Amino acid sequence: MASEGRAETLALREQFDTEEQQKDASTLGMWIFLITEIMFFGGLFLVYIVYRSANAGVFAVASSSLKVYVGAANTVVLLCSSLTMVLAVRGAQLGERKTIVLFLILTLILGGVFLGVKAYEWNEKFQEHHVPGAAFHFEGLPPELQGRAQLFFSLYFAMTGLHAMHMVIGVGILSVLIWQARKGTYSAAYMTPVDVSGLYWHFVDIIWIFLFPLLYLIDRHLGK
Amino acid sequence: MTEHIDRVRTYVLVFAVLIALTVLTTAVAFVDLGPFSVVVALAIAVCKMLLVALFFMHMRHSTRLTRLVVLGGLLWLIILILLSLTDFATRTWVGVPGR
Amino acid sequence: MITAALQEREHYLNASYGIKSWLLTKDHKRIGLLYLATITLFFFLGGAFATLIRIELLTPQGDLVSSETYNKLFTMHGVAMVFFFLIPAIPATLGNFFLPLMIGARDLAFPRINLLSWYLLVIGGLLSLYAMLAGGVDTGWTFYTPYSTSYSNTWVIATALGIFVAGFSSILTGLNFIVTVHRMRAPGMTWFRLPLFVWSTYATSVIQVLGTPVLAVTIILLFCERVFHLGIFDPTRGGDPVLFQHLFWFYSHPAVYIMVLPAMGVISELVSVYSRKPVFGYHFVAFASVAIAVLGFLVWGHHLFVSTQSLYAGLVFSFLSYFVAIPSAIKVFNWTATLYKGSISYDTPMLYAFGFIGLFTIGGLTGLFVAALGFDVHVTDTYFVVAHFHYIMVGGTIMAYLGGLHYWWPKMTGRMYPEGWAKLSALVIFLGFNLTFFPQFVLGYLGMPRRYHVYPPEFQVLHVLSTAGASVLAVGYVIPMIYFIWSLRYGKVAGANPWGATGLEWKTASPPPAHNFDETPIVTHEAYDYRAVMGEVEVG
Numbered sequence: 024m025a026s027e028g029r030a031e032t033l034a035l036r037e038q039f040d041t042e043e044q045q046k047d048a049s050t051l052g053m054w055i056f057l058i059t060e061i062m063f064f065g066g067l068f069l070v071y072i073v074y075r076s077a078n079a080g081v082f083a084v085a086s087s088s089l090k091v092y093v094g095a096a097n098t099v100v101l102l103c104s105s106l107t108m109v110l111a112v113r114g115a116q117l118g119e120r121k122t123i124v125l126f127l128i129l130t131l132i133l134g135g136v137f138l139g140v141k142a143y144e145w146n147e148k149f150q151e152h153h154v155p156g157a158a159f160h161f162e163g164l165p166p167e168l169q170g171r172a173q174l175f176f177s178l179y180f181a182m183t184g185l186h187a188m189h190m191v192i193g194v195g196i197l198s199v200l201i202w203q204a205r206k207g208t209y210s211a212a213y214m215t216p217v218d219v220s221g222l223y224w225h226f227v228d229i230i231w232i233f234l235f236p237l238l239y240l241i242d243r244h245l246g247k
Numbered sequence: 248m249t250e251h252i253d254r255v256r257t258y259v260l261v262f263a264v265l266i267a268l269t270v271l272t273t274a275v276a277f278v279d280l281g282p283f284s285v286v287v288a289l290a291i292a293v294c295k296m297l298l299v300a301l302f303f304m305h306m307r308h309s310t311r312l313t314r315l316v317v318l319g320g321l322l323w324l325i326i327l328i329l330l331s332l333t334d335f336a337t338r339t340w341v342g343v344p345g346r
Numbered sequence: 347m348i349t350a351a352l353q354e355r356e357h358y359l360n361a362s363y364g365i366k367s368w369l370l371t372k373d374h375k376r377i378g379l380l381y382l383a384t385i386t387l388f389f390f391l392g393g394a395f396a397t398l399i400r401i402e403l404l405t406p407q408g409d410l411v412s413s414e415t416y417n418k419l420f421t422m423h424g425v426a427m428v429f430f431f432l433i434p435a436i437p438a439t440l441g442n443f444f445l446p447l448m449i450g451a452r453d454l455a456f457p458r459i460n461l462l463s464w465y466l467l468v469i470g471g472l473l474s475l476y477a478m479l480a481g482g483v484d485t486g487w488t489f490y491t492p493y494s495t496s497y498s499n500t501w502v503i504a505t506a507l508g509i510f511v512a513g514f515s516s517i518l519t520g521l522n523f524i525v526t527v528h529r530m531r532a533p534g535m536t537w538f539r540l541p542l543f544v545w546s547t548y549a550t551s552v553i554q555v556l557g558t559p560v561l562a563v564t565i566i567l568l569f570c571e572r573v574f575h576l577g578i579f580d581p582t583r584g585g586d587p588v589l590f591q592h593l594f595w596f597y598s599h600p601a602v603y604i605m606v607l608p609a610m611g612v613i614s615e616l617v618s619v620y621s622r623k624p625v626f627g628y629h630f631v632a633f634a635s636v637a638i639a640v641l642g643f644l645v646w647g648h649h650l651f652v653s654t655q656s657l658y659a660g661l662v663f664s665f666l667s668y669f670v671a672i673p674s675a676i677k678v679f680n681w682t683a684t685l686y687k688g689s690i691s692y693d694t695p696m697l698y699a700f701g702f703i704g705l706f707t708i709g710g711l712t713g714l715f716v717a718a719l720g721f722d723v724h725v726t727d728t729y730f731v732v733a734h735f736h737y738i739m740v741g742g743t744i745m746a747y748l749g750g751l752h753y754w755w756p757k758m759t760g761r762m763y764p765e766g767w768a769k770l771s772a773l774v775i776f777l778g779f780n781l782t783f784f785p786q787f788v789l790g791y792l793g794m795p796r797r798y799h800v801y802p803p804e805f806q807v808l809h810v811l812s813t814a815g816a817s818v819l820a821v822g823y824v825i826p827m828i829y830f831i832w833s834l835r836y837g838k839v840a841g842a843n844p845w846g847a848t849g850l851e852w853k854t855a856s857p858p859p860a861h862n863f864d865e866t867p868i869v870t871h872e873a874y875d876y877r878a879v880m881g882e883v884e885v886g
Contacts, residue, residue: 038453038530040866047310048455048529054313055521055555058320063559065324066593070567070578072328073335073589095273099266106262109303116252155583156575170583177576177583181567225303232295235269236288240276244284312528323556326643331592334647334659341657 034213053219083242104133118211372457378443392426416799417484424487436608447851450532463518470512477504520554534869546611561597595646609746620696621688624874634673667717698749705741730790761837775822781815
């Protein structure tokens with residue numbers, strides 16, 4: 024295991040002895056990063072649980088003002104992007120450059136669509152005065168419950184906002200990957216960046232899988 | 248760790264189930280299940296999470312260490328939520344003068 | 347002749363020159379030194395705030411600074427010391443430098459991420475520094491809502507963002523260490539051959555990775571509430587400020603163990619080397635680190651005893667808090683047992699180790715006092731609490747940090763520090779520390795509240811004692827600063843293993859070559875096996 028004089032390659036950095044060691048280390052590093060993300064969103068989920076259990080009725084009413092079909096459609100978009108992402112990773116495992124690029128671009132487009140729909144929803148909230156702050160007003164709730172409705176929308180914006188932030192970062196990562204993949208950086212022997220970026224993308228998808236029912240589907244039968 | 252390359256068919260099948268579960272959870276939300284509507288929604292979400300993690304994130308091929316890391320993360324999430332709830336769930340149990 | 351040989355041999359310090367070779371380095375040893383310089387700056391900055399606080403408290407009246415300025419002083423003292431000195435202190439400097447060496451690796455698993463995490467600390471530090479220079483912040487280092495979100499007119503956002511960014515530095519360091527310990531150990535370096543410093547740093551990394559993200563999201567929510575007027579913790583909209591405290595302390599209580607666990611690791615190394623015995627009950631000490639990391643996450647509610655937290659939660663958290671005493675006591679007893687019939691030498695690092703054991707014990711036992719629900723209600727927010735956590739953080743962490751710095755200085759620089767001056771300063775620090783903080787236990791017990799800049803005249807004697815001690819302590823901290831710099835040029839040249847220690851870091855040259863080891867070491871024996879080094883001890 025001579026370290027001196029060995030040329031450093033992307034697949035084998037100088038601090039590692041074998042390519043397998045490097046790949047294992049990168050994958051483990053990504054998973055550890057993902058558990059930090061679990062804890063990051065975990066704090067939000069705790070806030071959600073505490074406030075929803077204290078204000079169940081108001082949360083159901085406020086939640087019902089969200090358009091459930093838009094949320095469901097966006098869930099489908101995100102699931103599609105997960106499928107294209109995993110196919111891109113599969114392309115990388117096989118070392119097929121064109122497959123990687125194609126599916127990464129599809130993932131990027133679907134991610135963009137998700138963010139576009141999100142922007143549309145947010146914009147709607149601004150027009151409906153459902154954004155927390157001085158101008159907030161939720162029709163059909165007495166004044167003493169307006170604050171509680173603000174609490175729901177505060178959480179709505181914090182949770183979807185932080186999720187969207189992760190999507191934006193993911194779109195940035197995808198752009199770099201596409202650029203690198205077109206140059207032919209990735210092969211069956213070296214595809215760790217595609218692999219770990221895939222992990223990140225799927226994780227962001229999982230967060231949405233929980234956000235969708237928690238924010239959009241609270242006691243729909245009560246709200247209407 | 249040898250590379251596992253899954254078939255495209257597997258991925259498409261998982262994807263189809265995920266879409267079906269999304270439709271299911273949306274539809275069920277309009278049915279009055281009382282307190283169980285949350286339980287059902289979360290159960291479906293957990294199923295979807297497992298599908299994504301096991302198949303798309305390749306956890307069914309991953310090392311014991313990776314699984315340990317993920318389980319550890321989830322355990323800590325449970326610690327955060329459960330110990331906080333020892334406070335929020337018991338606030339009204341006993342009347343303290345001045346509170 | 348030795349000096350000439352030293353200068354000719356290539357090592358990590360002379361492998362390349364110029365400012366770029368430092369700012370773009372991927373060498374964990376150089377990054378360790380960058381951290382050392384950064385946190386030293388913040389230590390003296392935090393110390394300057396502490397000095398002003400102590401001078402103000404010389405008299406019962408508020409005559410040096412206004413109460414607003416005083417609020418800013420103790421806040422900025424806390425922010426600088428906790429987030430920019432204590433948290434990175436041992437893991438990011440000594441850990442960065444020695445963790446790869448101790449496990450026989452060429453570098454950390456992700457050297458670029460390691461450099462990034464230093465830059466994040468610097469960016470976070472600059473943001474907070476900017477806030478301090480622009481006008482300061484007065485919320486206390488805990489940023490309790492709703493004061494921090496709705497009322498304070500100071501630089502809350504910049505400070506909080508600085509801490510947010512520095513938090514990522516901490517997360518990435520922890521992530522890097524965990525992967526490194528799992529994947530980069532030299533052949534034969536099994537888990538139970540790891541030096542105990544590696545065990546405790548590993549446990550610390552687990553806390554950093556699991557705890558810090560919760561602080562990050564809490565700060566984000568605070569930010570959103572202040573800037574975008576979201577109402578997450580706003581009581582006027584049904585929000586619960588106590589929820590903020592839960593989230594904050596979910597990180598910040600374990601953060602105490604981020605500060606003290608690596609310190610315990612250093613002490614394990616020191617106690618073993620200077621009594622020339624393996625650490626008594628190696629497995630127990632190793633697992634005690636892991637146990638502290640886990641238990642540390644189960645006790646945060648003891649910071650909320652006098653908030654509106656439910657009484658039942660108070661009981662649960664008070665009960666759980668006692669369990670932290672078990673692994674902590676295991677460590678203290680095992681260090682003491684290591685000393686038994688050891689061949690003890692009283693070099694400076696060992697003096698710091700003795701200081702640590704004594705002071706940490708006092709800090710830990712008073713920790714049991716304040717963990718007790720009934721007693722804590724009496725001393726909450728008094729100087730008793732202030733004294734307690736300074737015994738842990740200053741008496742514990744800084745003692746061990748200085749001990750470790752002296753112990754490893756010859757390895758880092760290739761030079762010995764002057765032993766006489768070092769012993770003197772260790773003594774001065776120990777005396778100054780106790781004179782500063784012991785009177786504060788008494789003050790607190792008598793009812794002196796923390797964070798007040800005026801107080802009843804009957805407390806003045808104790809406050810004057812404390813300020814006198816702080817002056818002595820300041821002198822004690824400046825002396826090492828001077829002789830460490832002096833030793834870089836004039837210190838005696840150190841051999842590869844001046845202490846006759848067993849760790850892999852002593853098997854390579856001082857200072858180590860850029861790639862740490864000329865050939866990958868193969869480990870064949872347990873840690874602290876002094877029979878193995880008998881033959882090779884050189885006279886420094």
